[in-house]
Amino acid sequence: MGKYFKQFLSDDRENVMGSELMKNNNQLEANYRSLEEKYEDLEAKYEALEIINRNLEQRIQEEITKNRRKDRILLEQSRLAAMGEMVANIGHQMRQPLNSLSLLIQDVREASEYGEINNQYIDWFTRESMIQINHMTQTINDFRKFYRPNIEKCSFSISDSIEDALAIFAFSLKSHNIRLEFEYRGQQMAFGNPNEFSQVVLNILINALDAFVAKDIKNRQLRIIIKETTEFFVAEFIDNAGGIEPSMLDKVFNPYFTTRPHGTGLGLYLTKMIMENMNGKVIVENKGDGARISLSVPKVTTGVNQAFNTLS
Numbered sequence: 619m620g621k622y623f624k625q626f627l628s629d630d631r632e633n634v635m636g637s638e639l640m641k642n643n644n645q646l647e648a649n650y651r652s653l654e655e656k657y658e659d660l661e662a663k664y665e666a667l668e669i670i671n672r673n674l675e676q677r678i679q680e681e682i683t684k685n686r687r688k689d690r691i692l693l694e695q696s697r698l699a700a701m702g703e704m705v706a707n708i709g710h711q712m713r714q715p716l717n718s719l720s721l722l723i724q725d726v727r728e729a730s731e732y733g734e735i736n737n738q739y740i741d742w743f744t745r746e747s748m749i750q751i752n753h754m755t756q757t758i759n760d761f762r763k764f765y766r767p768n769i770e771k772c773s774f775s776i777s778d779s780i781e782d783a784l785a786i787f788a789f790s791l792k793s794h795n796i797r798l799e800f801e802y803r804g805q806q807m808a809f810g811n812p813n814e815f816s817q818v819v820l821n822i823l824i825n826a827l828d829a830f831v832a833k834d835i836k837n838r839q840l841r842i843i844i845k846e847t848t849e850f851f852v853a854e855f856i857d858n859a860g861g862i863e864p865s866m867l868d869k870v871f872n873p874y875f876t877t878r879p880h881g882t883g884l885g886l887y888l889t890k891m892i893m894e895n896m897n898g899k900v901i902v903e904n905k906g907d908g909a910r911i912s913l914s915v916p917k918v919t920t921g922v923n924q925a926f927n928t929l930s
């Protein structure tokens with residue numbers, strides 16, 4: 619403020635301005651304090667929110683882990699449910715080589731009585747016995763391969779994986795008079811879990827068998843076709859077992875949904891879970907005089923790219 623201008627101001631006026639400034643200053647300070655209090659309050663609230671958030675995240679994580687554990691248990695349950703069918707098949711597949719071995723062993727006594735046991739006989743006996751033993755070892759390996767869970771995704775041949783399931787199921791198909799047609803050309807390399815895929819195929823084969831038996835179908839036919847789109851290989855399983863009641867079509871993937879007296883209702887629920895886990899999908903529909911179940915698995919190029927995208 620200029621020196622001359624100041625002289626014009628009366629003492630009074632100076633006092634008024636001074637007290638006015640003081641008042642404003644006090645007001646500002648009060649505002650500042652109130653703002654500071656509000657800020658502290660907000661900070662406390664933010665911290666509380668952060669704690670809630672962290673708890674929520676932890677709870678979500680716990681729920682996800684619980685769900686994963688539940689899905690694993692369901693998967694095990696379904697494997698056990700398919701076990702009955704498998705035991706019947708393994709028993710049958712063992713019977714033939716066991717019969718052959720027993721005939722071979724009985725032959726030794728006879729050969730000895732006729733003085734036929736020489737080096738040539740021993741070679742023949744060993745060779746024939748080993749063929750039968752290898753046959754049994756192969757059967758056991760088929761089943762073990764099937765039951766070994768493989769967590770890691772890899773490239774695998776869809777048709778080989780279907781053949782693995784069919785090898786286990788061959789006796790059931792034969793004993794229930796189911797005619798099977800399986801058309802494919804070449805190797806269709808997909809990306810996913812081959813053992814889990816074989817398990818899905820087995821579920822679908824068992825479902826078809828159940829439907830044939832439940833509806834007492836006479837001329838039982840099951841067709842497997844492998845098609846391809848730009849991104850997927852699609853394995854179609856078509857039966858002529860009468861299909862699914864249309865009002866139930868959208869329920870078949872629900873856990874525990876079953877129309878069978880001793881069904882667990884987990885087969886298709888797990889099929890969907892396994893297929894989606896491979897970035898594939900499953901479609902169930904009625905076609906002709908039966909059902910068509912289509913399993914889509916990403917082709918090896920698509921699958922690897924997808925895995926790469928999720929990583930980066």
Ligand SMILES: Nc1ncnc2c1ncn2[C@@H]1O[C@H](COP(=O)(O)OP(=O)(O)OP(=O)(O)O)[C@@H](O)[C@H]1O
Pocket residue numbers: 696699821825826828829857859860861862870875876877878880881882883884885886887909
């Ligand atoms: N190929 C099919 N033909 C007719 N109905 C089918 C077929 N596949 C599935 N279904 C119907 O879908 C239902 C659900 O099948 P899902 O495999 O989930 O369970 P489930 O076979 O009843 O029991 P499980 O858990 O022992 O497999 C079956 O109960 C049946 O009604």
Ligand SMILES: [Mg+2]
Pocket residue numbers: 821824825884885886
């Ligand atoms: Mg089933």
